[in-house]
Amino acid sequence: MRPRWILCAALAGGLASGGCDEKPKAPSASFDAGDLHAPTTQTIATWPRKRTPLGALPLTIEVPNTWQLKSIGLGPTAVFTIEGLAPSGTVSIQLSSQSDCSGQIMTAMEKSALRRVENKDPAMLMATTRDLGEAKVLEQRITRRVAGTQPSKEAPDGMPDMDMIEWTIVVFAPQQQADKYQRCVLSIFGLTRDEYEMDKDFLQRSLDSMQYDPTAAY
Numbered sequence: 016m017r018p019r020w021i022l023c024a025a026l027a028g029g030l031a032s033g034g035c036d037e038k039p040k041a042p043s044a045s046f047d048a049g050d051l052h053a054p055t056t057q058t059i060a061t062w063p064r065k066r067t068p069l070g071a072l073p074l075t076i077e078v079p080n081t082w083q084l085k086s087i088g089l090g091p092t093a094v095f096t097i098e099g100l101a102p103s104g105t106v107s108i109q110l111s112s113q114s115d116c117s118g119q120i121m122t123a124m125e126k127s128a129l130r131r132v133e134n135k136d137p138a139m140l141m142a143t144t145r146d147l148g149e150a151k152v153l154e155q156r157i158t159r160r161v162a163g164t165q166p167s168k169e170a171p172d173g174m175p176d177m178d179m180i181e182w183t184i185v186v187f188a189p190q191q192q193a194d195k196y197q198r199c200v201l202s203i204f205g206l207t208r209d210e211y212e213m214d215k216d217f218l219q220r221s222l223d224s225m226q227y228d229p230t231a232a233y
Contacts, residue, residue, distance in 0.1 A: 068231040070095040070110040072199045077224035103210040113198040148227040151187040180211040
């Protein structure tokens with residue numbers, strides 16, 4: 016199975032970079048790490064799960080116990096990830112934070128996404144908004160056509176054009192200053208259509224478990 020970046024977010028502030036060189040452990044004795052086939056959704060559903068904080072974000076999420084929090088780099092430029100197995104292979108969830116925004120900008124972002132759905136934009140698979148405790152969530156799933164590559168010495172067969180899925184979750188976390196929200200942006204990208212179909216239920220289960228917790232951030 017090939018590693019993939021799955022979930023990307025933008026975080027502010029540096030965290031201690033512990034465990035960045037660790038490798039994910041085999042999820043259970045019943046799964047052979049050398050097997051070319053990833054575990055099925057049904058198999059993963061039986062694994063014990065844990066609630067873990069998402070680095071410097073004021074969020075927690077439930078993932079299988081075998082998933083690990085890691086970091087790449089040091090200081091403010093460090094990229095934090097939580098990694099583990101999904102039905103289509105190994106996935107990595109990046110964690111970080113964008114600049115604060117006003118309630119007006121948050122509302123404009125929500126309206127823009129929902130308008131694309133109302134206008135039946137063929138690239139927009141879905142867009143929804145919801146509350147997450149005191150925070151607000153904007154979720155979008157978009158299809159993008161990626162051009163293939165010509166045959167080469169390294170890749171004799173080349174690569175055909177393909178549809179890639181971008182799955183973006185923006186959590187607007189309220190700040191102490193009035194009308195200010197931290198943008199915790201989780202962008203799921205790098206999924207082919209087939210990988211998306213395999214992983215969407217698994218990923219949705221974890222996303223549905225997400226909770227806003229201002230005390231959780233490192």
